Structures are given as structure tokens and as C-alpha cells.
Amino acid sequence: MFDTLDPILMARIQFAFTISFHIIFPAFTIGLASWLAVLEWRWLKTGNAIYAEIYRMWVKIFAVAFGMGVVSGVVMSFQFGTNWSVFSDKAGNVMGPLLGYEVLTAFFLEASFLGVMLFGWNRVSPRMHFASTVIVALGTIISAFWILSANSWMQTPQGFRVGADGLLYPTDWLAIVFNPSFPFRFTHMIIAAYLTTAFVVAGIGAFYLFRRRHVRHARVMVGMAMIMAVFVAPTQLLVGDLHGLNTLEHQPAKVAAMEGLWETQRGAPLVLFGWPDQERQETRFALEIPKLSSLILTHDLDGEVKGLKEWPRDEQPPVAWVFWSFRIMVGIGMLMILTGLMAAVLFLRKRLFDTRWFQYWCMALTPSGFVAVLAGWFVTEIGRQPWIIYNVMRTAEAASPVGAQPIALSLAAFVVTYAVVFGAGIYYIGRLIAKGPGDLEEAYGAHGVKRPPLVAPQVADEGGSHV
Amino acid sequence: MFSLEAFIDLPMIWYGLIITAVMLYVILDGFDLGVGILFPFAPSEKCRDRMMNSIAPFWDGNETWLVLGGGGLFAAFPLAYAILMPALYIPVTLMLLGLIFRGVAFEFRFKARKSRRIWDYSFHGGSLLATVMQGMILGALVQGVTVSGRSFAGGTFDWINAYSVMTGVALVFGYALLGSTWLVMKTDGITQSWARRSASYVLGYVGLFIAVVSISMPLMKDTIRGLWFSLPNFFYLLPVPLMTALLFILIWRDLHIGREYRPFFMSIGIFLLGYLGLGISLWPWIVPHAVSFRQAAAAPESQSLLLVGTAVMLPVVLAYTAYCYYVFRGKASHESGY
Numbered sequence: 005m006f007d008t009l010d011p012i013l014m015a016r017i018q019f020a021f022t023i024s025f026h027i028i029f030p031a032f033t034i035g036l037a038s039w040l041a042v043l044e045w046r047w048l049k050t051g052n053a054i055y056a057e058i059y060r061m062w063v064k065i066f067a068v069a070f071g072m073g074v075v076s077g078v079v080m081s082f083q084f085g086t087n088w089s090v091f092s093d094k095a096g097n098v099m100g101p102l103l104g105y106e107v108l109t110a111f112f113l114e115a116s117f118l119g120v121m122l123f124g125w126n127r128v129s130p131r132m133h134f135a136s137t138v139i140v141a142l143g144t145i146i147s148a149f150w151i152l153s154a155n156s157w158m159q160t161p162q163g164f165r166v167g168a169d170g171l172l173y174p175t176d177w178l179a180i181v182f183n184p185s186f187p188f189r190f191t192h193m194i195i196a197a198y199l200t201t202a203f204v205v206a207g208i209g210a211f212y213l214f215r216r217r218h219v220r221h222a223r224v225m226v227g228m229a230m231i232m233a234v235f236v237a238p239t240q241l242l243v244g245d246l247h248g249l250n251t252l253e254h255q256p257a258k259v260a261a262m263e264g265l266w267e268t269q270r271g272a273p274l275v276l277f278g279w280p281d282q283e284r285q286e287t288r289f290a291l292e293i294p295k296l297s298s299l300i301l302t303h304d305l306d307g308e309v310k311g312l313k314e315w316p317r318d319e320q321p322p323v324a325w326v327f328w329s330f331r332i333m334v335g336i337g338m339l340m341i342l343t344g345l346m347a348a349v350l351f352l353r354k355r356l357f358d359t360r361w362f363q364y365w366c367m368a369l370t371p372s373g374f375v376a377v378l379a380g381w382f383v384t385e386i387g388r389q390p391w392i393i394y395n396v397m398r399t400a401e402a403a404s405p406v407g408a409q410p411i412a413l414s415l416a417a418f419v420v421t422y423a424v425v426f427g428a429g430i431y432y433i434g435r436l437i438a439k440g441p442g443d444l445e446e447a448y449g450a451h452g453v454k455r456p457p458l459v460a461p462q463v464a465d466e467g468g469s470h471v
Numbered sequence: 472m473f474s475l476e477a478f479i480d481l482p483m484i485w486y487g488l489i490i491t492a493v494m495l496y497v498i499l500d501g502f503d504l505g506v507g508i509l510f511p512f513a514p515s516e517k518c519r520d521r522m523m524n525s526i527a528p529f530w531d532g533n534e535t536w537l538v539l540g541g542g543g544l545f546a547a548f549p550l551a552y553a554i555l556m557p558a559l560y561i562p563v564t565l566m567l568l569g570l571i572f573r574g575v576a577f578e579f580r581f582k583a584r585k586s587r588r589i590w591d592y593s594f595h596g597g598s599l600l601a602t603v604m605q606g607m608i609l610g611a612l613v614q615g616v617t618v619s620g621r622s623f624a625g626g627t628f629d630w631i632n633a634y635s636v637m638t639g640v641a642l643v644f645g646y647a648l649l650g651s652t653w654l655v656m657k658t659d660g661i662t663q664s665w666a667r668r669s670a671s672y673v674l675g676y677v678g679l680f681i682a683v684v685s686i687s688m689p690l691m692k693d694t695i696r697g698l699w700f701s702l703p704n705f706f707y708l709l710p711v712p713l714m715t716a717l718l719f720i721l722i723w724r725d726l727h728i729g730r731e732y733r734p735f736f737m738s739i740g741i742f743l744l745g746y747l748g749l750g751i752s753l754w755p756w757i758v759p760h761a762v763s764f765r766q767a768a769a770a771p772e773s774q775s776l777l778l779v780g781t782a783v784m785l786p787v788v789l790a791y792t793a794y795c796y797y798v799f800r801g802k803a804s805h806e807s808g809y
Contacts, residue, residue, distance in 0.1 A: 068578045074531055075574040079567045081541045085556025086563060092556070093621055096549020097770040101777040104546035107539045108784040115535045116788075116795045119528030127798050173770050177473070404557040405622050414564040421568050425575050432582045 009408035012400050015087040018415040020385075022079050024378055025422050029073030031377045034148060034194065035201025036066045037141035039228070044134045058221050061441035062205075065433050067122050072429050074115070076422070081107075087411065091392055091402035098164055098174050099154055102181070106150035114143035145194065152193055156186035158393050159384070160254045172396070184254055188247035189384075195240045196380065199340060200373025202232035206343075207370025208437055210363040221441045223357050226366070230356065233344035240337060245300075251384075252301055255394060257319065258387030260312045261326035263297050264290065272297040272309040277331070280323040285313060287327075321389045329382035336376040343369060475778065476771035485547035485774055486757065486764040488781060492543055494746050496536035497605075498649070498739050503530045505650020507573055507598025508643055509669055510591065517805045518662040519591065525657040525803035527577055532792055534570065546777050550621060550767040551757040558616045558623040559608055562630050566604035572597030599643065606642030610635030613688065613753065615760035634687070641680035645742065647673045652735040655726070657803050663731075670734060671726050678719050681745060685712065688752050692760070695752045708751065715744045 040059055047055035081103070084092050092099075120128060120136040128136070163179030164172045174180055209225030212218045252259045260266075264275040264287040274296035278287040298307040312320050343365065350356040392399040475481060503526045513519050545552040556563060576594035583590055607630060614634060617625030651673060654666035689696040699708055718737045725733045757764040768774065 064582075068582070071531075071575055071578040074534070075571040078534060078538055078570060081538045081545075082556060082563055082567060084545060085541070085552045086560050089553035089557045089622065092545060092549055093553035096545055096552065097773040100542075100546030100549055100769060101773050101780075103542045104539075104777045105780050107535065107542045108780050108788065111535045111538055112532065112784075112788040112792070115531040116791050118531055119795050120798055123528045124798055171770075174772050174776075177772075177776055404553075404560070405624070406557050406560050407627060410560055410627050414561070417564065417568055421571055425571060428579055429575070432579055435582065 009412055011406065011408040011411055012403045014408045014411040014415060015403050015406075016399065018411055018418065019083055019087055021415065021422075022076065022083055022418055024381070025426070026073065026076040026080055027377060027381060028374055029069050029076065030144065030148070031197045031200045031374065032204065033066060033070050033073055034144040034197035035199070036062065036069065037137070037144045038198065039201055039205065040066060041134075041137045041141045042228075044137050048130060048134055054220055054224060057441045058224060061221075061436065061439075063122065064436050067118075068429055068433055068436070070114075070118060072425060075425070079418075085404075086406070087404055088392070088402045089404040091397065094170065094397065094402075095158075095172050095393060098157065098161075098172050098180055101174075101177075102150050102154040102157070106147055106154075110143045110147035110150065114140050114147065117143070148194060148197075149190060152190045153181050153183070153186050156189045157181075157183045159183075159189075159388055160185040161393050161396055166396075172393075185247075185250055188243065188250045191243050192240070192247045192380075193377075195236060195243060196373070196377050198232060198236055199240060200377055202229040202236070203340065203343075203366075203369050203373045204371075205229045206233070206366045207368075210366035211437070212440065213357055214360070214363040214367065218440045218442060219357075226357060229366075230344065230347035230351070233340060234348050235344075237337070237340040237344045241341060244334075244337065249301070251387075255388060256310045257312065257315050257321060258326065258384070259301065260310055260314075261321045261323045261387055262330040262383060263301075263309070264323065264327045265297065265309060265311045266313050267311040268308065268314055269311065270298065270308050271295045271306045272301075272311075274300065278327075280327045282317075282320070282323050285317075319390060321387050326383055326387045329379040329386070333376050333379040333383060336372045336379070339369065339372065340376075473775060474771045475775040481771055481774040481778065482547075482765050482768035484778065485543075485768065486755075489540065489543050489547060489757075490750060492536055493540045494743070496533070496540050497746070498742055499533035499536055500530070501646045501742065502526070502649040502653040502735075503533055504573070504598045504602045505646035505648065506654065507594050507650070508602060508647045509650050509654075509666075510595045510598070512669070514661055514665050518658075518665065520805035521658050521662050521803050522654060523577065523580065523594070524805065525654065528795065528799045530574070530577060532795065534574070537570075543777075547769055547774055548757055548764065548767040549769050551762060551764075553621070554616065554618055554623050554758050554762065555612075558625060559611065559630055561627065562604045562608050562611070566601045566608070569597045569600030569602075569604060573601060598646075602643050602646050603639040606639035606645075607631070607635040609642065609749075610638030612759050613638075613749070614691065616758050618758060618761040637680075638684065641677075641684065644673050644676040644680060645745075648677050648738050649735070649742070652722070652738045656732050656735045659802050667726050667729075671723065674719065674722060674726075677741070681715065681741075684745075685748065688749075698752065711744055711748050711751075715741060715748075718744070 040063060043055045043059045043062070046052070047059065084099075117136040117139045120133065121140055124133055124136065157180055160183045162183050163174060163176035165175050167173050205225050206229035209222040209229060212222035213226065248259065248262075261280075263272070264278055264280045265272055266285050266287065271294070273290075273292035273294045275287055276291045276293060278290035278292075280287045295305045298309055299305050301307065301309055312323065346362060346365070347356060350359055350362060356362075388394055390398050390400065392402045506522050506526050510519060510522060513522060541552075544555075572593040574597070576590040576597065580587060580590035580594065611630035611632075614632075616623065617629065648670060651666045651670035655663055655670060658666060689699050698704060718740050722734050722737045722741075725737070753759050755763045755765070757767050
């Protein structure tokens with residue numbers, strides 16, 4: 005059965021699977037680390053213990069998510085070589101230093117100070133602990149900086165030349181690092197991570213409010229999350245629009261796929277929904293708003309928008325994936341903005357924390373950020389196909405000389421492993437949420453009398469496994 | 472375009488840096504993985520809690536040296552990275568899976584109640600799998616890799632044979648020595664005395680395997696034999712095996728007179744000497760017996776850029792790594808840290 009498998013497709017699925025699984029955790033921990041830094045700052049500033057209690061609950065969730073991010077991230081640093089060795093060889097001169105800088109400036113920073121952040125409460129001063137949290141938060145952002153620079157360079161490559169040996173050589177590092185799509189992709193992703201975290205925090209907070217547990221803590225969680233929904237979600241719409249315009253300039257085929265437009269035309273309509281059919285080269289059953297696509301993309305009702313037929317079929321991305329992923333991402337973004345609006349209205353009417361339907365709403369949107377982040381990456385990564393380095397190197401030319409069989413088997417092993425690890429991670433995060441903030445010391449009696457040890461400490465320490 | 476090519480020997484510096492990064496990984500994650508290997512043999516649950524706590528703040532940073540080794544290889548010697556990863560496709564994948572099961576166990580174990588056993592075995596099994604695969608990768612590498620043009624040209628299972636299985640087992644004992652001497656340093660009471668017994672036990676096996684590898688390497692390649700056994704090289708290189716033998720004797724003695732710190736650092740010494748011996752044998756290959764480090768070097772512009780970053784960041788990284796070890800100095804407790 006393995007003879008019929010296409011090694012390139014297997015390698016693509018494996019990479020898509022491992023990177024999609026991985027991105028879930030950074031998307032969460034980038035936002036969470038920054039939020040934890042804010043919480044600890046509020047605690048040091050106000051001395052209000054509630055911030056410390058919330059911190060201590062969420063830092064445990066952070067630790068689980070970060071741990072899964074680390075182990076799935078180590079896999080990524082080998083995927084370039086195991087599955088895309090020809091790409092690694094040809095583009096190594098450009099890509100390698102960017103990833104090297106990520107390790108040197110971010111990974112060590114995060115990994116080392118995470119230890120202090122998690123285990124250092126009684127070993128370093130509160131200021132030093134706060135500094136560790138801030139350093140970890142900075143580390144996550146620096147890491148995003150380098151990896152998004154590398155990714156963006158593959159989308160909008162510049163600052164290099166092709167040598168006589170077919171390898172790529174850097175000619176201008178500033179042009180490589182700050183390539184045209186990088187500032188937009190970086191901003192878009194960081195904001196996406198912040199919003200993802202905000203909606204997780206809002207969902208958990210709303211759950212506590214709904215159950216009338218930990219109400220004081222939950223109000224802080226929901227309140228802070230809604231500040232993000234009110235101010236940051238609309239900003240994301242603006243940044244996303246700018247990112248889209250940048251994509252139109254550098255990767256028009258991707259935008260045509262996002263819009264489901266096949267014919268180049270003036271006054272192009274906005275296709276709200278439809279069924280992009282690559283075989284027939286048309287979008288069937290399209291529900292359109294006239295001229296709106298031209299207005300959004302060119303800021304002119306009669307502006308010209310390129311359609312997919314401008315490119316030969318073997319240079320078109322798989323349109324349906326891009327088209328639908330884009331709608332999912334934008335749809336969730338709209339729901340987030342709507343949440344902010346509702347929160348603002350409820351806040352002004354002093355009903356933000358006791359409106360039942362809004363609590364349901366927030367709980368339902370808990371995973372929305374993750375879905376939007378994945379959908380967004382599907383848009384940009386599938387939308388640039390068939391290129392691994394846009395207009396420079398095709399994905400099909402980049403694969404390793406490895407047969408489909410080992411790739412398929414290792415893919416299966418990754419799927420099983422990640423399912424087990426992810427399942428357990430979600431389960432333990434769920435338990436941490438069920439436990440909630442504030443009851444760190446296990447209360448024994450009604451007046452907080454601590455549970456006496458079953459055996460004397462010395463015996464418990466030195467005894468055998470039956471103790 | 473900025474390049475340091477005219478001033479310094481870039482490929483040579485990078486070869487040294489990659490070797491250093493891999494060596495730091497082997498030593499630092501070596502004792503973590505060693506603790507994982509010894510885990511189920513500990514006398515009590517409390518001992519296991521202590522063992523886990525003694526490495527919990529460090530494992531993440533230690534594993535980052537592996538990412539630097541992989542990322543650095545990609546950056547400085549992309550050709551070697553592009554050849555070795557497909558050649559080692561299966562063992563690298565299995566090692567990564569092992570590291571996943573090992574890594575998540577740190578977080579899950581302390582949060583688990585009934586299922587704690589599962590994460591004990593996940594921790595042990597993951598550490599063991601990762602170690603065996605690293606040892607097998609080493610065994611496969613010293614035997615050489617089939618290369619044609621700019622890519623790997625051998626088979627999917629080239630890496631597996633009796634010799635690589637032997638080096639896989641050898642590394643299990645090697646890491647167990649690092650792990651047990653680490654525990655002698657970082658714990659006390661019954662955990663420490665058990666760790667001391669374990670260390671003396673694995674010490675003998677480590678000596679045996681080092682002897683086997685030292686004898687087999689020169690037999691494998693004429694060039695390696697010529698390097699070690701020609702005059703005057705023989706006398707220049709003689710201190711390497713002699714010092715290794717001396718360290719074995721000293722560790723044995725220290726374990727029996729109750730020293731706490733020295734066995735760990737002398738075990739690191741054994742690893743350094745073994746690594747030095749391997750390095751001498753494999754010089755100047757980066758893909759053994761096929762591609763030298765000069766042939767695989769990235770463009771001078773690329774090596775220059777990253778070298779500037781490394782020159783600035785590596786001392787900083789080492790400084791705060793040392794700071795973290797300082798913060799968590801002293802004996803580990805069995806209680807959950809946060």
C-alpha cells in the first residue's frame with residue numbers, strides 16, 4: 005500500500021501536522037507570558053493578593069502549555085533537515101542564521117528563566133521573580149520575531165543571489181530580516197496570540213462567574229480580557245487589512261484564492277460564500293457583493309483585481325482550502341470585535357459580570373483564537389503553494405531523499421504521540437481550571453488548620469515505597 | 472557585504488562551536504536523561520520525587536543545547552545538516568518522540584494522582600529511548616554515511632547494526648553514570664546512598680564500553696589506526712586514555728569515601744576525554760568519512776553574521792545558565808516546587 009504514497013505529499017502532511025500542533029502552544033504562551041507579567045506587576049504595585057493568586061493559578065497552566073510547546077518545538081528544529089533537506093542545503097545560507105539567532109537570543113532565555121519563574125518563588129526576591137517573568141515574556145516575543153522573519157522571507161524573499169552552484173547566498177541581511185511581509189506578519193501574529201489568550205482567559209473567567217465560584221478572581225480575568233477584546237480586536241482588523249494589501253502586492257495569487265476570484269476584472273465583487281472549483285476554474289454558487297472586493301483591495305470601486313487564471317494551473321494554490329480558511333479566520337475576528345462591543349455596552353450598563361447569556365457567549369468562544377490562528381496559517385501557507393520560497397523554489401523540489409514509507413510511519417507515530425500528550429495536557433489543564441485560584445494551601449479544618457502529616461516527616465522521607 | 476572571512480578561519484571556529492554545543496548538550500541533558508534511566512530503580516516514591524525535582528528547573532535549558540546543535544548545524548554547515556537528517560531519519564524521529572514523553576512527564580507527573588505511574592514510565596521510557604537513539608546515532612556516524620553528490624544516498628536502515636546497538640547500550644550506562652553522580656551531589660539520605668551504589672555499579676560497565684569503543688575504532692578504519700598508533704602521535708595522544716583510566720579510579724575511590732561533588736565533575740571529565748578521543752578520530756569530518764567541515768561550511772557571510780551574535784550571546788547564555796544553577800543550588804526536596 006505504501007508504493008502508491010507520494011513522498012512529497014507525506015512530507016507536507018507531516019510538516020503541516022507537526023507545525024500546526026506546535027503553533028497552538030506558542031500562540032497561547034506568547035499572550036499568557038505577557039499577561040502574567042502584567043499580573044505580577046499589578047501585584048507588586050498594588051500589593052493586592054488577588055493578582056498573585058490569579059498568577060499562581062495561571063502560571064501552572066502556562067507551565068503545561070509551555071512544556072508542550074518546547075517538546076513539539078524541538079521536533080520542528082529537525083523537520084527542516086529530515087523532510088526538506090534539499091531546501092536546507094539550498095537555502096541554509098539565508099535561513100540558518102535566522103534560526104540560529106532564535107535559539108541564541110530567545111530559546112535559552114525562555115528556558116532558563118522559566119525555571120526561576122516556576123520554581124523560584126522562595127529562592128529569589130519578588131523583584132527578581134518579576135524580572136524572570138518579564139524576561140520569559142520577552143523571550144517568547146523575540147522567538148516570534150526570528151521565526152516570523154524566516155517564514156516571511158520564504159514568502160517575500162529578497163536580499164540574496166543565486167550562486168553558480170544553485171545555492172542561495174545572502175547579499176543584504178537587513179533586507180532579508182526586514183523583508184516586505186515581515187512587519188505585517190509579525191504584528192498580526194503577536195496580536196493574534198494576545199487575543200487567543202484573552203479569549204481563553206475570558207472563557208475560564210466566565211465559567212467561574214457562571215458557577216459563582218472564585219467570583220473576585222473571575223471578575224479580574226473577564227475584565228482584563230474584555231479590555232483586550234474592546235481595544236485590540238478592532239486593531240487586528242486594521243493590521244489584517246494592511247497585511248492583506250501587502251500580500252496583494254507581493255503574492256497576488258494568494259489574495260485571488262482568498263477572494264475566490266478567477267477572472268481578472270475591474271470592479272471585482274466580494275464573494276461572501278461559494279464553492280471554489282479548481283477543475284472548472286470558477287467559484288460555483290457564489291454569493292457576491294458587487295465591486296466590494298475592488299474597494300477593499302484597491303480602495304477604488306473600479307480598481308483592477310487579478311484573478312487566478314492569470315497563473316498557469318501548476319502555479320495556482322489549492323483554492324478551496326485558502327478560500328474557506330480565510331472565511332473562518334475573518335469570521336472569528338468579527339465575533340471577537342462583536343464581543344468587545346457587547347462587553348463595552350454591558351460595562352456601561354454595569355452588567356458585565358452578571359449577564360448570563362454573555363457568560364455562555366464567552367465560554368463558547370474560549371477556543372476561538374486557536375481556530376483563527378490555525379485558519380490564518382492555513383491561508384498563508386497553502387496560499388503560497390506551489391512555492392516553498394516564493395517564485396524561487398518549488399515545494400516539490402525541496403524534499404529529502406527519503407521514501408514515503410518512513411515518512412508515513414513517522415507521521416503515524418507523531419499523530420499517536422501528540423494525541424496522547426495533547427489529550428493528557430488538556431486533561432491536566434482542565435483539572436487546574438476546575439481547582440481554580442486561591443486554594444493553594446489545602447485547607448483541612450474549617451479554620452484553615454493544616455492537615456497533619458500521616459507519618460512523621462523523617463519517616464515519610466526515608467521510608468520505603470509502601471509509606 | 473559584511474564578512475569576517477579575511478580575518479579568521481570561519482569554518483574552523485564554527486566546527487569548534489558546534490562540537491562545543493553538542494558536547495554541552497551531551498553533558499547537561501546527559502545527567503537529566505541519566506536520572507530518567509535510573510528512575511524506576513529508586514527505592515521509594517519520595518526518592519523519585521526528589522530525583523525529578525533535582526532536574527525540573529534545568530531540563531528545559533539543557534535540552535535547548537540540542538536545538539542549538541541542530542540549529543547551529545543548519546546555520547553553519549547546511550550541507551551536513553541536509554545529509555545527516557535524512558540519513559538518520561528514523562533514529563532522530565524516535566529520539567524526538569522519546570524527548571517528548573520525557574519532557575511532558577515533568578509537568579504531568581506532579582499534577583497526576585492516579586495516573587502518576589503512567590508518567591513515571593513515560594519519563595523513564597522517554598529518557599531511555601532518547602538515549603539509545605543518541606547512542607545509535609553516534610555508532611552509525613563513526614561507521615560513516617553513504618553520500619552521493621550533495622545528498623544522502625544510503626538506505627533507510629543503514630543506521631542499525633550490531634555496532635550501533637552496542638553504542639546505544641553504552642550511552643545508557645554513560646548517562647546513568649552522569650545521572651547517578653548528579654544525584655549523589657544533589658540529594659541526601661537514602662536517595663543519595665542508593666545513587667552512590669548505582670554509580671559504582673554502572674561505573675564498571677562504562678569502563679568496559681569505553682574500552683570496547685577505543686579498541687574497535689582503530690580497527691574500523693586504517694586512517695584512525697594510523698592516527699593513534701604512529702610515532703610520535705602515540706605519545707602525544709597517550710595522556711587521553713591514561714587520564715581516563717585515572718578518573719575511573721578516582722571516582723571509584725570518591726564514591727566509597729563519601730565525597731559528594733567530585734564524582735559528578737569527574738564523570739563529566741570522562742565524557743570530555745571520550746569526546747576528545749572521538750573528535751581526534753573523526754577529524755576533519757562533519758559527515759564522517761564523506762564530507763569535511765570545510766566542504767560543508769555555509770557562505771562566509773552567513774557564518775560571519777551568526778558568529779557576531781554567538782560572540783555576544785553565548786557568554787550571556789552561559790552566565791544566566793550559571794545563575795539558574797546557582798539559584799537552585801543545594802539539595803533537592805521531594806515537595807512540588809510551585
